[in-house]
Amino acid sequence: MKRLTQLAAGLALASSALVASTSASAEVSYNIGYASEYYFRGVLQKSSSASAGIDYEADGFYVGSWAADVGDGLEVDGYFGYGIETESGVSASIGYTGYFYTGEFDDTYQEINFGLGYGMFSLGYSVGEWDGFGASQDYDFLDLTITGESGLYATVGIWGDEFDGEYLEVGYGFSFADFDMGIAGIINSEELSDELNSSGSPTTGEGIVFSIGKSW
Template sequence: MRTHLALLATAASFVLLPAAQAQTAPEVEANVAFVSDYRFRGVSLSDETLALQGGLDLGFDSGLYVGAWGSSIEPVGDSEVEVDLYAGYGAELTEGLSFDVGVLAYVYPGQEDTAYGEVYASLTGATGIVESSVGVAYAPEQDNIGNDDNLYVFYSGSAPLGESGLGLVFGVGYETGAFGDPDGDGDDKIDWTLGLTASGYGLDWGLAYVDTSEEGEGVESQVVLSVGKSF
């Protein structure tokens, strides 16, 4: 889920309705995008080259949702595609403050012994013009991630830049465990992002500077361009 260059994506919130209210057909949303580099938690998963991405989501009045998202990647064994399958629940806690919880499976079609799962939770609210999210994703100990677990905690924010039509996006994350030391230096990983978003010509545009505390190929600083469309 979903990042999809997470800090350049717009999160949908689901409002909890009375259980007795009649259910309507699920809301269907789709998206497609090209990115100059698929960065996931600061790490390049496309060998620092162009990636094609897309997803499909179904949202229900109850607050439940299910979805799938995929991206081209640097080959993992015989697989050149990552597919994320997820399901969750979101609702408004109070006016202007919502939560989201769910489960997510990372799948690599064509390659065995690589799929793994995690659970996630986040809170989203606004202070003035700044919308902020804080969250956590936890992958329990699993064979396919080296019989280890993994923890990722993050903050992300966004704000409009006056009447310019541009949006500012920013965030920072901390990761420890199976994926928390990609360069093998023995230290946990910190990643951060600062970027701009805009809409034009019927498309959504993004430009972001991404960096991590690690050194080496695939984790060094990079400017990432994205262009996409939601339906």
């Protein structure tokens, strides 16, 4: 699964002052990957998961699809949106993402995504609805990522509305022999963790993820 309440208003104001520096060319790209553990926004989905996706970008517009093995069938995501970046390095985006499942692993999520970025900082906010197998719930999700030039990064994510929980992810990504590789450590709150303490109550959890992928 791929990215803000007060930020929406700020995005509208910021966008009116931005001059797009998008390319006039169109591009199709493909990706495949494998993760020792598939986490999404701090929640473990499955150990040992393979994935694949396709993206199309043209003049700032993008559309794509991504699928991953979640054990009971596949998670299949679809998304589209528009993003711009100014000559000063400020970026902004708005889009839609839907998360769908071929089995009974989970139910459909649909959300609107906003993003802002500058330099090493990127801020994301998503607001959506989970179908909940007939008992739908509204949620939002806020995340802040700091990325260093060396490949190090750190992300803090917070669920809100009818969902609760937060997590911290710190990782390192690098390229080797045309492959994208990474290692990350994740600490999640008891609302997101599947771990229990000695008395059987939910407790904070942690995980280490190794990943490898290739895009072309």
